[in-house]
Amino acid sequence: NNPISFVYGNVHALSKYSDRIGAYLDAIHGGCGEAEREKLRRTLRIDDTLSDLPALIGGTAEGAQRVADIVRSLKRLSFSSTGGPEIFDLAEVVSKAVQWSASGSRGGAAVGIELDDKLPVRGNAGQLHQVIVNLVENALDAVSGRAGAHISVSGAVSGGEVTVTVEDNGPGIPADILTKVFDPFFTTKPVGKGTGLGLWISYGIARDHGGSLDAVERPSGGARFVMRLPAAS
Ligand SMILES: Nc1ncnc2c1ncn2[C@@H]1O[C@H](COP(=O)(O)OP(=O)(O)OP(=O)(O)O)[C@@H](O)[C@H]1O
Ligand SMILES: [Mg+2]
Structure with a gap:
């Protein structure tokens, strides 16, 4: 998944290809006969090498573009951790984050919000704001x-636990991908659209707050993400 190792892998293959093409051209420039040339063409797999080149070059360019996207997004995805942990009302943070991410130009989706009056948690409000924004943006992309x-x-509080759920009626997450969505750099979005870091960062933030973040398939279709945090008293 890591686009940098992907670029390295391609460059390694390109370097091998360059050696083969070089050896072939050296023989030709050295005036080798047709029979020897045809033999080299086979043993050096020149035809396969040439037909592989466009995909290798295209893949490398795509990997580099992903890295550029990631660098550009780091600011958006990262979180300001100014100040130490404090007790605050997550309900306020959630409604602001939802407003913030749903107010973008991506109209068309109806957004419902239902929160208990107070959702007291302890931690970093800026980081948890980022988690909600990431989840809502994923849901908006999905629908x-x-x-x-x-x-x-x-959002609700019960039994000492605050639970925030973000769900959508999009295509859902196929079972074979469900275990991968939290991996760094895992994305199914096209180049220029996704870095695959949103859920990885969100998962880390939930865990740092003593909580969890899970993805589940909705029985009625679509995806559901559930964040659980210890309620502050
Ligand atoms: N609500 C959802 N419905 C369907 N698939 C989802 C949903 N949320 C996440 N996914 C899948 O999980 C992948 C990883 O999500 P993640 O937020 O980590 O990265 P991203 O959205 O692709 O990129 P970024 O967050 O940088 O925009 C997505 O590319 C998508 O395949
Ligand atoms: Mg995302």
């Missing part, structure tokens, strides 16, 4: 362009 697009965000 984008679909008829009847709907996202719902809910």
Whole structure:
């Protein structure tokens, strides 16, 4: 998944290819006969090498573009950790974060929000704001362009635990991907659109707050993300 190792892998292959093409051209420039040339063409796999080149070059350019996207997004995805942990109302943070991310130009999706009056948690409000923004933006991406697009965000406190749920009626997450979505750099979005860091960072923030973040398939279709945090008293 790491686009840098992907670029390295391609460059390594390109360097091998360059050696083969070089050896082939050296023989030709050295005036080798047709029979020897055809033999070299086979043993050095010149035809395969040439037909592989466009994909290798294209893949390398794509990997480099992903790295550029990641660097550009680091500011957006990272979190300001000014100040130490404090007790605050997560309900306020969630409603602001939802407003913030849903107010963008990506209209079309209905966004429902249902929060208990107070959701007291201890930690860093800026970081938890970022988690909600990441989850809502993923949900908006998932429903984008679909008829009847709907996202719902809910928050409740019970049994010493604050739970925030973000769900959508998009395509959902296929079972074979469900275990990968929290991996760094895992993305199914095109180059220029996703870095694959949003959920990885969000997972880390939830864990740093003594909580958890899980992805589940909604029985009715679509995806559901649940963050659980210890309630502060
Ligand atoms: N609500 C969702 N519905 C369907 N798939 C999802 C949803 N949320 C996340 N995913 C899948 O998980 C992948 C990883 O999500 P993550 O937020 O980490 O990265 P991203 O959204 O692709 O990139 P970025 O967050 O940088 O914009 C997504 O590319 C997508 O395949
Ligand atoms: Mg994302």
